[in-house]
Amino acid sequence: MIVGRVVRLGDDVDTDVILPGAYLNVTDPDELARHLLEGYDPEVAARVTAGDVLVAGRNMGTGSSREHAVLALRGRGVRAVIAESFARIFLRNCLNLGLPVVEHPDAARALAESEQVAIDFAAGTLAGEHERWALPPQPPFLTELLADGGLVPWVRRRLQTTDR
């Protein structure tokens, strides 16, 4: 169960504003976290703290494949990202790194700034303070990937069993 405070973002939040190109020679998550959303809005960027859940509009994470954007989110302690829709590489990066993501247009539109939200993957529910929604069914492969904790453990398991 993930419980956190909502920080709202708009549509088409691209990975350049999430983690600007100038910082792509950094790999340390704590250092990356200091620059999270620096290109988007300095006020919003400063507001995001550990335990928060980002709620975005359409096409969240569009643009560059930089995994540094997700490392910055995790470094800052963001617990999950909910969006009306996700861009594919950003979505992959979140899944691979085990950062929970929920694509849910209704919830993404309804959840308000600073509202408490609870995501229960086991029960399949997403609840704000005033409304509750069912989580979309998850493809078996993604359930397996998330259960392993992400792609690193998933690959480690494969390499151990195939005796490479």
Added chain:
Amino acid sequence: MSAPRTMTTKVLAAHGMADPTPGTYGLARVDRVMLNDVSGAVAMQEFALMGAGRVFDRERVACITDHFWPAKDARSADHVARLRTFAREQDIADYFEVGATRAAGIEHAVLAEEGRVLPGALLVGGDSHTCTAGALGAMGIGVGSTDLAAAMALGEVWLRVPETVAVRFAGTPGRFATGKDLILATLGRVGVDGANYAALEFCGPPIEALGVDGRMAVCNMAVEAGAKSGMIAADATTIEWLAPRVTDAGALAAFGPDAGAVYDREVRVDVDGLAPLVAVPPSPGDVRAVDALGRGVRVDQVYVGNCANGTISDLRQLAEVLRGRRVADGVRLIVVPATQAIERQALAEGLIATFIEAGAMVSPPTCGACFGGHMGVLAAGETAVATTNRNFRGRMGHRDSRVFLANAYVAGAAAVTGELIDPAEVLG
């Protein structure tokens, strides 16, 4: 008798994913994995955490320094040094570094140039513009660093079968419209998430009329519509381009969709008489005709090159505008050939002299300022015209700078006049 198939379905089936139903998850074998200094840095760490020792095939993992190269500070130098060390330890056959290896340049361009991208192939790269490979009839998929690490370890990538979208062009574009304008027209039509997760296949006479350079410009920006890949059928043009770059030219074959292949969606783009287009900041999808913008958009920097439009064709187009003219007062022009081979050819053709005579700066091949890294980053309040592929807020520098995307003719016209203007006004 099996149903006629799209290119995308054929590629996935040939790499282990036989079920063409969109939304199906599976593992695909990859022909090649490509790392750069930015994605590679994180990928190497993930590779170690996975407990992987050796890459799956030392001949099929390419390591290319292009983002923070040449190194702009000690941190960047260290970053690249780690990729260099990894390539040496893994005995990587394809390591490309400008200034150190003869074949070198921006990853998508140099990989194609060196014959590493073949029709019908499946490759993954740690850069969203890996879709550029579609210009040679290959399925290039951009992924993040952890996917790269998994691909290096296993030779496989997990994929979700995409919807296929046919983008059919018709008409004869105007004199100054290039491959760049075909993809800008597409983006203007479908928007920045209009092809989310989809595999695009570009076709029609205007596409067939393009050389490989123009096709690269088209496929490079497929990702800007949210697409997983963007492909153009490999034909005689493709084979002619590839033949001198591969060891076995006789094995090259055309590759395209079967006649009658059914797509999940079709988009028709009429480009008859098309005049140059521009993507207005801050979106690659906000596309308008240059001559519809009105006069008076003053320009501080013009940037011609990068993986999208750093080809010899783009440099020739720029030279056509610059010949006998000078960079306007108050404007700086930066030219970035995409590879060392392109720069060599530009030298032989006298293009580099033309650029420098006109007052331009010629950069070594590097991603440079395209992503706001170095070699021409913008200050607050500045406006650039660039042949690059993204103009998100702060993309090329300060968050209060802005970038208009356009072809090399428009960029050249901006360089000599100091404003966004139809190239026909300069070249007649």
